[in-house]
Every structure is written in structure tokens, then in C-alpha cells.
Amino acid sequence: MQNVGIVDMVLYAPPTYALVSDMEPLNPARSLEGLIIREMAVCGPENDSVSLGLSATRKLLAKHPGIAPLIGFLHVGTESSVDKSKSISSFIRQLPELAEATNVGCCDHVHACYGGTDAFLACVKEMSSPFWDPAKRYGLVVATDIAVYQGEKAIPSGGAGAVCVLIGPDAPLIANPDPVYAGAHYWDFFKPHLGSEYPIVNGRESIDAYMANAADCYTRWADRTGLSLDDCARVVTHVPFGRQALKAMGKFIELHCERTGVELTEARAQELQSRLLPALRIPRRTGNSYTASVFTALMSTVLTGLRPGDRVLVYSYGSGHQGTMYTVTANPAAPVDIEGPAGWAEWNRRETAWEEKWIGNTAPSGPRFAGIMVPGVLDLLRDLDGRAKVQVARPTDEEPLTIAHIDVLRRREQFVSTLEAQVAALEPTDLVTVAGGAMGLESDFVLGFVTAGFRRIYSTRSRS
CATH class of the missing domain: 3.40.47.10 (Thiolase/Chalcone synthase)
Incomplete structure (x- = not known):
């Protein structure tokens, strides 16, 4: 060539x-x-x-x-x-x-x-x-x-x-x-x-x-x-x-x-x-x-x-x-x-992530923002064993949230039900501590292990 x-x-x-x-x-x-x-x-x-x-x-x-x-x-x-x-x-x-x-x-x-x-x-x-x-x-x-x-x-x-x-x-x-x-x-x-x-x-x-x-x-x-x-x-x-x-x-x-x-x-x-x-x-x-x-x-x-x-x-x-x-x-x-x-x-539509939306310097993942949903962008979510990924397509204005690819191993349902039952009463800055406590795991390890349903709740609260 x-x-x-x-x-x-x-x-x-x-x-x-x-x-x-x-x-x-x-x-x-x-x-x-x-x-x-x-x-x-x-x-x-x-x-x-x-x-x-x-x-x-x-x-x-x-x-x-x-x-x-x-x-x-x-x-x-x-x-x-x-x-x-x-x-x-x-x-x-x-x-x-x-x-x-x-x-x-x-x-x-x-x-x-x-x-x-x-x-x-x-x-x-x-x-x-x-x-x-x-x-x-x-x-x-x-x-x-x-x-x-x-x-x-x-x-x-x-x-x-x-x-x-x-x-x-x-x-x-x-x-x-x-x-x-x-x-x-x-x-x-x-x-x-x-x-x-x-x-x-x-x-x-x-x-x-x-x-x-x-x-x-x-x-x-x-x-x-x-x-x-x-x-x-x-x-x-x-x-x-x-x-x-x-x-x-x-x-x-x-x-x-x-x-x-x-x-x-x-x-x-x-x-x-x-x-x-x-x-x-x-x-x-x-x-x-x-x-x-x-x-x-x-x-x-x-x-x-x-x-x-x-x-x-x-x-x-x-x-x-x-x-x-x-x-x-x-x-x-x-x-x-x-x-x-x-x-x-699209850059001018970005949101600031400082002050009240800033989770903090949480090892091992470093500073993290509470999260917002952007149409057409892919998320990858780990399961609790850290071995599998869920590829989630975020919704457009016309389409519901869908899971395009699922390869999730054991305990996902237990984790989701436990977490969703508690998250409604939480402030966004409390997420890391409670998410870890929900399964008796280190909070930083669990930070990315969320699901589509949970993220809808969390995203709404983080912007309110």
C-alpha cells in the first residue's frame, strides 16, 4: 500500500x-x-x-x-x-x-x-x-x-x-x-x-x-x-x-x-x-x-x-x-x-463536575463524578466478580434504555435489589460508602458495579 x-x-x-x-x-x-x-x-x-x-x-x-x-x-x-x-x-x-x-x-x-x-x-x-x-x-x-x-x-x-x-x-x-x-x-x-x-x-x-x-x-x-x-x-x-x-x-x-x-x-x-x-x-x-x-x-x-x-x-x-x-x-x-x-x-453542552457533584479522591479509581446520562454513548459495567462486562446503550430521546450485550455472572440480581432498596434515600455523596456496605465489599471496588435501573435513579438524584 x-x-x-x-x-x-x-x-x-x-x-x-x-x-x-x-x-x-x-x-x-x-x-x-x-x-x-x-x-x-x-x-x-x-x-x-x-x-x-x-x-x-x-x-x-x-x-x-x-x-x-x-x-x-x-x-x-x-x-x-x-x-x-x-x-x-x-x-x-x-x-x-x-x-x-x-x-x-x-x-x-x-x-x-x-x-x-x-x-x-x-x-x-x-x-x-x-x-x-x-x-x-x-x-x-x-x-x-x-x-x-x-x-x-x-x-x-x-x-x-x-x-x-x-x-x-x-x-x-x-x-x-x-x-x-x-x-x-x-x-x-x-x-x-x-x-x-x-x-x-x-x-x-x-x-x-x-x-x-x-x-x-x-x-x-x-x-x-x-x-x-x-x-x-x-x-x-x-x-x-x-x-x-x-x-x-x-x-x-x-x-x-x-x-x-x-x-x-x-x-x-x-x-x-x-x-x-x-x-x-x-x-x-x-x-x-x-x-x-x-x-x-x-x-x-x-x-x-x-x-x-x-x-x-x-x-x-x-x-x-x-x-x-x-x-x-x-x-x-x-x-x-x-x-x-x-x-x-457537544463540548459546550458538557456539565461541570466540581463541588457538590464531586465524589472525591476515592482510591483506586481516583476522582469520580456522580454521573450523567448522554444519549448514544456506551457504558461498560463490571459484575461483582470483575470478570464480565455489560455493554449498556444509553437512551436517546425516543428509545428506552436497553442492554445491548449481557454476559453477567452470579450475584448480580442480589446486588441490584439490595442497592436499589437503599439508594432512594441517599444523597449522591453517600453512594460510595453504602454501595460497598450493601455487599460487604470495599466501596471503591464496587463503585463501577451498577446497573441500568440503578443508574437511572442515581443519575436523577445527582442532578437534582
Whole structure:
């Protein structure tokens, strides 16, 4: 296949958010302006990395009906796995829209925030190689994550989101064969407690590792290609928060000037820095989405407009650590036509999740919102054994709530009847404690184990 690259991208972010400005009281001694994040996406108990990935994939497939038989690759990048063995990609392939996609390679990629990029490059390489089945035309890559941190001071560094990328030949965004890599063994960010989503973070070391890796990748990319920032109309980086992306761009500019011998004037510095700024548009409204972060930044850049032939420099990073730099080019023969979040209208309908609707910093799932119902979005609910999933389609205005896929094991009915009998008298903030007590289980473990009938009650009360 020729000119393999990005055919389309779709973003799904939770319909709830917290204003970062409202979080200042959590850490009065620290200004949050440096995050350059306006809103932080917040998940409810009905969301996990699987439900986010499912919703993003379903949105993309709705834009491209009938492509399922032509899909030969379905890989997921995540660091928010819900199972130590079963892949998120295996959950995604249960979508009715993928029923005809049976001859498909299916796998997850895990390396902190880098997994989505690894899945993307693996797909591009396979589709460009003799190993690819010529009967197939497309690959799907999903990057999905929920970023949560322990302790009130760290909450503003979180976020959530999923991006589904459709990859194919003669793409509007051609992936150039120029990736370079840099990495080392670091203990800057890791999650050794398998029952918790909270990372152990060495903040200073993590930032230093990011910057050193960014410098290594730029140097290696420039050496390999003979190109420089002058050859790139836009720059995209991994965005854990806005200031980090700006610092990375500053390092690229510094290295560019050292290599070219060009004097850096203030005007020139501002012009080069402006090549990154479009990438921050979506991340400012989702916060950190780990593996999806670099794709939300790339999507932001595309939405601001690219001219035919424009080259975009992309830097992706994951703690631990691994980084990659590569470029994509706007195909003059296939105009880029990637839609934003419905003209941003759906984002403007999102609800704030702070203050009275905020459940709190509940390990192991982190800060959680009480939950609202959004038509047409998928939820995944665990059973009490944690082994099965219920895929629930939320109602549209015309349709009742239906369960599209049921594979629930024992004790579900007992749990539901016990919980529904008590929930009517509860305040939303009491949910976690009582839900756990209902079955004698740890409250955090039960947080996501709700059913369609219970969620109707809970959702109504949480908005009253």
C-alpha cells in the first residue's frame, strides 16, 4: 500500500469536566496557571478506559459505515487496563459494527503514555509491508486513558479521553518513513499496585526525563532526515500539561539554532513557538489523557487548518521511558477533512463536575463524578466478580434504555435489589460508602458495579 497514514480521527471525551480554576483551593501555595489547562475531563462511575474507547470507536465507525470487512488491524494503546490479561481491543471488537471484522489482528500496547503511538506506528509499518493482507484496506488504532493522581494537590494534573484513528492508503495525513526512537530504564512514573490506578511519580525526575528524551529524539530525527524546524509547518508534542509542551518546543528551538547557526531573535522565537500553539486547543479542555494526549494535540493542529504539503513534526513520550519523533504530511491529492467535536457544540453542552457533584479522591479509581446520562454513548459495567462486562446503550430521546450485550455472572440480581432498596434515600455523596456496605465489599471496588435501573435513579438524584 502507498501513502499509508491517517484517514480520519475521532475524539471521545467524558461529558463532564472540572474547571481548573476551581481547584486553586486544593493547593493555595501553587499557581495552576502554568498548567495552561482550562478544563479537566472527569469520568463518572459508568466510565472506564474500555467505555471511552468503545464510544470513540463507535463514533468513527458511524462516519464510515460498511468498512468493517476491510479492517485488518485493531490495536489499542493504554495505561489504564481493566484486566491484567484480557485486552481492551478484545472488548472493542464486540461492537455490533465490527461483527464482520473477524480476520483482524487484535492487541494492546502498554508503555505509559507512549502506547498509543506504538500501536499507530505498528499499524503503519504492517500496512506498508508485504505482510499486509491486500484484501484489507484499513486499520484501527485506539488510544484511551483516564489520568488520576493521588492527593488533592495532584488532582489538577488529571484528565481523560479516547481517540480512534482510522489508518489506510492514500491518506489525507501521510505517515512519513522517518521515525526515530530514544529511551532508557527510569523509575520516574510507574504503577506497581495492580489494584490502583494511582501512579508513583517522581515529579522532578519525570520532567527531566521528558526533556532529555525530547532533545535526544530531535537530534536523532534531524540527523536521520537532514530536516529541521524550518521544514515543519506545525509541531505536536505529548501534552501532560501545557507548560511541558511549551518547554519541549523551547528545547527544539534551542537545538535548531545550535545546529543551523541561526541567531534567535525574539520575533523568530515567537514565530517558531507559534507552530506548537494550535496543538494545545483540545488538551486545554480535556487535561492529560495519557496515550490519547498526543493524538488530541495532533487533532487540534489539523482542525486549525493545514495546507497541502504541510509537514507536521510529532513528538510522543511515555514515562519509564520511551520517546519517538516522526512526521506526517498533508496529502495534496487528498484534502484533510477531519471533524472536530461536532463543531465544539457537544463540548459546550458538557456539565461541570466540581463541588457538590464531586465524589472525591476515592482510591483506586481516583476522582469520580456522580454521573450523567448522554444519549448514544456506551457504558461498560463490571459484575461483582470483575470478570464480565455489560455493554449498556444509553437512551436517546425516543428509545428506552436497553442492554445491548449481557454476559453477567452470579450475584448480580442480589446486588441490584439490595442497592436499589437503599439508594432512594441517599444523597449522591453517600453512594460510595453504602454501595460497598450493601455487599460487604470495599466501596471503591464496587463503585463501577451498577446497573441500568440503578443508574437511572442515581443519575436523577445527582442532578437534582
